[in-house]
Every structure is written in C-alpha cells, then in structure tokens.
Amino acid sequence: MTAQQQALIVEAHDLSFRWRPRDPDVLAIEALEIKAGERVFIEGPSGSGKTTLLNLLAGVLKPSAGRLLVLGQDLSGLPVRRRDSFRSDHIGFVFQSFNLMPYLSLIENVLLACRFSKRRRERIAAAGRTPEAEARRLLAHLGLEAKDLAGRGVNRLSTGQQQRVAVARALIGQPELIICDEPTSALDADAREAFLTLLRAETEAAGASLIFVSHDRALAPGFDRTIALQAINCGGMAGQ
C-alpha cells in the first residue's frame, strides 16, 4: 500500500449541519473516516440525513460546526467557487436515475465532467489521450460501444445503459472519489448485480475510493465496509 492509499479520503469530527441557527441539527456525526481506496457502503433510509451528508461531502453545503476534510482539504474554509471546482476535480457522482442531460449525446454527457474541470482534462492529457478518446474508451470498457450508440438520443438507452454512461462520466479524468446515490434503485435484480460488479471493478481500476449510499441493505456485501448512517447520525430525524 502506498502512502496515498493509506491517507484518509474523508475525515469528519463533531460534524453537524442545520439549515438555520435555531433549527435542530439535521446531521450530527461524531466521527467518520474513510480511507483512500476504500469502498464503503453507507446504509440509510430516507430521512437519515443521507442527502445532507452527500451535499456536505460535495461542498454544496457548508458544515454548521465541526470539521470535515475531503482529501485532506477543509472544504468549509474554501470559498464557494473553489468548493465547486474542488468537486468537479475530485469527485464523480452517479445519481439514482436520469443522470444524463437529455439533449446531449452519449459522448457529450461523459465529456460534461471535463468541461468544468481543468484537472480532469490535464490528467487525460497526461495519459496521452484526448478527452473524446478517453470518453469512448471508458464507454467501451463499460460495455457501451460509442459508435453504435452515439447517434441515439440518450433517452433511448435503457436505464442500465444510462447508469453506465453516468459511471463513465464520474470516472473520466480519474477523480479520487466516486459517490453513488442509490444508483441501482431503478434497475432490476440482474442489471443491479451486473452494475455493482462493474462499478466496483471500474473504481478499483481507476484507483478511486467509492462511497455508495443506499437504503437497500442487500447491496452491502461486496463492499469493504458498511456504515449505518442512522447509527452514527445523532441529529435530525434519525432517532425518530
């Protein structure tokens, strides 16, 4: 293991978030650590503070109190603009469903991640590729031959195919952290298993850490670690 892999990708201490100063905490986590390269399953039903945690990790929301380091970077100390570019440089997202811009082609959807991130473009360039070639390579790797699908509108893809395009977009330019928010909930059982296998393999190949959030405990096997959000979140509606 290299030093980088041993480093913590997420480090939270006494982290709390509330919408307004007088509101109760929506999220209160005493300690949370995720090591680089780790594949973590965060289990949480709706209302457990899942969305809030993801928005905090993404730097969209700012902690009300406590410390949150992502890749060793204290996001709360950064101006909004830097948080946005930090997100685009270091974190890839895969949402529940409808991850794609309906009016962009497959390739363009993947390239969207590079458009906002100079760092991703530089990494692709460092590997001696063009962003477009890299997008095609990733799509092909994920079982999507761009030349067959490029002409098609993304809305004609099956949900499973759409989710794979989303994974390609998350992975392009090698961000350190991939965050998935219920990416399999719209998939049937077979597609779900295939998708999870692919996702784990690809993140490993890319050397990225994976945070996978879902309410579905059945998905937990196959991850390095499972964290029950209800158990660690002392705030909000978690206890209700």
Added chain:
Amino acid sequence: MNFPLKRLALRSLLNRWVTASLTITAIALSVGLLLGVEKVRTGAQDSFSNTISGTDLIVGARGGAVQLLLYSVFRIGDATNNISWESYQDMRAWREVDWAVPISLGDSHRGFRVVGTTGDYFKHYRFGRRQSLTFNAGQPYAALFEAAIGADVAEELGYSVGDKIILAHGVGAFEFAKHDNKPFTISGILAKTGTPVDRSVHVSLEAIEAIHIGWKDGRPPRAGLTVSTEVGAIQELQPTAVTAVMLGLKSRMAVFSVQRRINTYREEPLLAILPGVALQQLWDAIGGLETALLAISILVVGTGFLGMTAVSLSGLNERRREMAILRSVGARPVHVFLLLVVESGVLAAIGALIGAGILYVALVVAQPIIQVRLGFSLPIDWPSTWEMTLLGLVIVAGVISGFIPALLAYRRSLADGMSIRV
C-alpha cells in the same frame, strides 16, 4: 473557464424546439411589427418633410410661416394677402434666383383646390427624393381652358383626359358661384405623389384671370359678359397678383441672404420660408400619432418577452434535474444562471433576426403597393443605425427578461444543491 455555455444553451433549446420555435415566432413577429412601424413612421415623416423638395424658398404675403406653408403647399386655409405681379417679376430677375414659379389660389372644383400657375410648375416642382411630376395620362395644359389634375382628383371624381369640368369661385364645400360659362378640358392626369398635388387642379395663371374677367370684389359679372376662349387672348390676361411664389436659387448658399432680402422687401410686406424647416416644425407639432404607434409596437415586443419568460419559468421545474446534473459535475450556480440568460439571449437574437427578415419580405411585397396607394416610397436598404440599435435593444431586452427565470434557477440550485427534488 472552457465551458461552451452557448452550445449547451443551443442544444437545450433544440431539445425543446416546439416551445422554442413558438417563442421565437412570437418574438420575430413582434420585432417585425416594431421594425415595420418604425420604417413606415420614418418613411411617412420623410415623405412629409419632402412634400416639397427642390424649392429653396416659398414666398407669400407677410403672416405666419406655418400659415404660408399650409396654404401654399398643403392648400389648407387661405392667404391673407397676395403678392403683386411686380414684386414677383422683380424677384424673378434677381441674380441669385434660378427660377420662380407663381401660384394663384382661390378657386376650387368639387372640393379640390385649383392652382393657377405657369408651365414651370411641372418643370421645377419636386417631391420626395427630388422626384419630378409625371403624367399618368395626357400632358400639361396647353390651351387657356385646359387643366391638369392630380391623381386623387381623377380617381375620386372618375375623370379622364378630355372630360370637361367647371371650376367654382371660392373654396367652400358648397359651390355658390360657378364659373360655368367657362368649362375646362382635362389635358392630363398626374401620377400619384402622396403630396397635396394629388388633390389639386392645375390651370394656367391666365385661365384664372380669364374666368374672373368682369368679376368685382368677389361677385360674378352681370349676365351677358363672356370671354373668348381663344389662346390668342392670353396676352391680355396679365395677372395683377399671385398668392405665393416658389423660388429656386442658383446656389443654396444664398438661401439666407435671399430670405432676408425678401423679408425686408421695401415695396411690399413679404415673408419667405424654407419649406424643409417649416415642414419639420409642422411635423413636430402634429406628429403625436407616430409616437403612439411606436409605443404600441414596443409594448408588443414586451409582450413577446413576457411570453418567453413565462415559458421559461414554467419549464424550470422540469429542468431541475438538468441543473442538478450540472451542479454535480462542478457547474457553479452562476453557470446555471448564465445558461438560462444565454438561452433567452439566443431566442431573442434569433427572433430579432427573423423579425428583420420578415420586415424585408414584407417590404418587398408592400413597397409597390404603398408607392401607388400612399404615394411614398419605403426604401429597401440595409438596416439603418437606428434600426440596428433597435435590434440590439431587443436582444438586450431578451437577455434581461432571461434574468427572471435565471435568478430563480440560481436560487434553487443554491438551495437544492445536487439533490434532485422532483
């Protein structure tokens, strides 16, 4: 930031092409209307300001400048006094004067004014862009009791060359005293000019004298007195006065000195006006309607943009996911804002361009019709600076109306973050 917002906006619009094209249609039509109104407005003003062109000075008896303009050019109202024949002859002989065309007013034919003048009138009268009078049929009067009538006179009264008409004394609607012992033959019908010439009956100065032989203080002569209608009699029909004189100078530089000379003329109290200046003053005084038209067309454009804003706002909910995806890949809220503003700008720009296109198509179709019906020409030129400014303002207005949905999307994307709330 290497992010082609414009391309993204275009693709997004293309994806919603039905609503986008409807919005563009609304904007294009309103812009076409605005430009059209503006074109007609400037065309009408231009045509009005050039009701008479090529004439450097109009001379009449001393009085109001607008009054002189009204009776000499528009044939509205009456002169308070005349200019003596001697003064006219004197001015004509001045060194700076190139030509002098006298007009004599006071008679009418079925509501249309009769203008007694010389043959030079047809030679020197200019309207619009220095266009000369032309004849649709026939020619200028040659014989004493011949008349050349304007296009409207011919059309409204159904006259053609060779018809006989009777002039009436005075200009009232009801013809009390007719010169019915001396009918005139129509020698020619002038082409439409869009000026008061269309509503005039032109005869020679001598004819005016001839029909008034024996008249005293505005009363007809006693029965039995008649006048020969032979052309040979013209020599004895020397007028003693004219109503106004149109002057053309050899050099425009001399306009003010000649004007001063006339205004300080010793023999007779006279007034000289520059027709262009007086026409502009008159237009400024009466030109309220055109401003109202402009205001209405601006409101129509505003309505188009309100429609665009409404469509954009109502589509915003469906696009929350789109915004969330953009946020997740690192787009800042300001990008979301700009995306929507650029979209509105693109819609407005395309609408404005198509609107300008509509104007030109309409111009090509309508130009000949307007020329014939209204008598003024709408030039088909490249857009003027003012029209370009208008188009620019339309696009700016479009961008600004994009601010409303953009601000809303901005605030939402701040609050929603990357969570997709549907």
